[in-house]
Amino acid sequence: IAEQYGLQTYSDLQRVNGQLVFGAEYDFFERQDGYDKLCDTYDLSFRSTSDMDMGLKYQAINSGKIDIMPVNTTDGQLAQADVTVLKDDKGMYPSYQCGIVVRQEILDKYPELVPALQKLDRILTEADMQKMNYEVETEKKEPADVAKAFLKKKGLIKGGAR
Template identity: 55%
Template sequence: MIASQLTFGAEYDFFEREDGYDALCKTYNYQFKATMDMDIGLKYQAINQGQVDVMTIFTTDGQLSNDQIVVLEDDQHFYPSYLCGNVVRSEVLKDHPELKKVLNQLAYKIDDLQMAKMNDLVESQGKEPREVARNYLKEINLLKE
């Protein structure tokens, strides 16, 4: 298997977690040549410089939208889905019931690639999160000014 020729990189806590490195290797029957602890902010630099060959990522990482990185499918469903959602206190909805309809309009409107692109605008291009969100809502016709 090719994993034995590759260096795996992740944040230090991934190697300590019950659902981390050991569990991943067991699930996929991987045995990597080496491992490297990485700072979360330096992982894309590490892979681009060849310090690691494989790394953990979030599919909404801003840098992922710009890099030539292949995201492998988790066909063993090792990781649970981390789809985002809106959380609103019940008393707020009681006082403002119209919010439920408005917030439900966002359901399934942002996929991982779109979120990664928006994160990149904020992280790499210095855009304000509020501006990025506003532009996206205009683009999908949920906000009119």
């Protein structure tokens, strides 16, 4: 669909207003930052909508039952899906990236935390998270084992117990 209509951004969806089927988890249609905000911000309309279980939306898009869906860029299935992630060109969604927050009094008391925490800065990318989520969700690997393998690969831990 993205290639067929040359879609790269959310704004590009205006060219196909009223033509596509939008699918999402039921709560996306209820959330403040969900369906209504998307349609209002980008002046969008869809031929129809379908609410579905989160685990089924990738099956639905791959089988052609829906044309467009919201994703988390760290979804495990996204790593294997034949989809195009459109750019939120109006910045409607805030960044949901995680960060570490430590009170200054703790850092003053335990200054050795500073270099340890700095090793974690920017170590995890969306692609890394997609891959690890895929290993847990689809390949059914243990989360602790997947995390341990990642930390070993990054040189933050050596072998041994969990």
